[in-house]
Amino acid sequence: MLLGVTAYLIGSIPTAYLMGRLVKGVDIRERGSGNVGATNVMRVLGTGPGLVTLAIDILKGFVVVRWAVPAFFAGDSRFALWQIFSCVAVIAGHNWMIFLKMKGGKGVATTAGAFLAMAPVASLSAIAVWGIVVAVTRYVSLGSIIAGVSLPIFIWLTGRPACFLWFSSLLTIALVLKHRANIQRLLAGTERKIGEREAL
Numbered sequence: 001m002l003l004g005v006t007a008y009l010i011g012s013i014p015t016a017y018l019m020g021r022l023v024k025g026v027d028i029r030e031r032g033s034g035n036v037g038a039t040n041v042m043r044v045l046g047t048g049p050g051l052v053t054l055a056i057d058i059l060k061g062f063v064v065v066r067w068a069v070p071a072f073f074a075g076d077s078r079f080a081l082w083q084i085f086s087c088v089a090v091i092a093g094h095n096w097m098i099f100l101k102m103k104g105g106k107g108v109a110t111t112a113g114a115f116l117a118m119a120p121v122a123s124l125s126a127i128a129v130w131g132i133v134v135a136v137t138r139y140v141s142l143g144s145i146i147a148g149v150s151l152p153i154f155i156w157l158t159g160r161p162a163c164f165l166w167f168s169s170l171l172t173i174a175l176v177l178k179h180r181a182n183i184q185r186l187l188a189g190t191e192r193k194i195g196e197r198e199a200l
Contacts, residue, residue: 003072007064007086011093011110014100015056016041019049029103033192036097037105039140043192054109057094061113064090080118080161087114087167095178106178108144111171115151119164122154138193141182148175 016036020028023045028036031044038057042050064086073082091111097104115123130147134140152168176183185191 003068003082003086004089006068007089008093009098010060010064010068011090011095012097012099012104013056013060013093014097014104015053015060016105017097017100019045019053023049029100035105036100036103038109039194042194057105057109058113058116060094061087061090061110061115062117063113065114065117080163083118084163084167087111087118090114091171106144106175108148108175111148111175115168119155119158119160119168122151122158122160125154125158126151134194139186139191140194141179141191142186145176145179145183148172 014036016028016038019041020026020031026044028034028040028044032040033043034040038050038054041053065083069079069082069086073079076082091107091114093104094110095104095107096102112123112127115126126147129150130143133143133146137143149172152165152172155165155168182191
């Protein structure tokens with residue numbers, strides 16, 4: 001229980017919101033796409049603040065799985081399951097932030113951080129896929145969706161525990177559902193590309 005609360009609260013740190021307030025004195029929820037995530041920060045505030053937000057959101061997931069879980073359950077035979085539990089809690093915290101009246105981001109960066117701790121090779125491979133797709137298309141959302149779909153494949157190829165494979169598959173489904181609006185804009189040709197700024 002304590003692990004879940006700790007992970008949720010770490011996930012709930014509203015990085016994008018705080019960045020908007022600190023850098024430009026704006027509420028990121030009222031700018032750009034309204035999403036409380038690194039992509040919207042980049043769109044509204046610029047590349048620098050966006051990358052800092054991205055790094056912190058990744059770190060939230062990584063810290064929980066890499067350090068919080070061993071602090072509570074080192075040596076436990078169900079260690080992998082506790083990693084999954086903490087991953088769910090930190091992503092839930094990011095997606096439904098208690099400090100922002102349960103509004104949050106889409107959880108891509110925080111999920112990436114958690115899986116970097118759980119399955120580093122598979123995660124780095126998926127991140128590479130994200131980078132290639134974004135570099136070629138300049139669509140962060142498309143990169144996130146394709147990278148998410150590739151993650152279970154890489155987990156299977158690298159021989160990680162079966163519970164990681166099933167969990168990553170469920171997260172991929174949730175990721176696609178969370179990006180429904182982005183998919184509609186991609187199909188309509190109205191999705192913003194990386195580097196496109198909103199006038200403040």
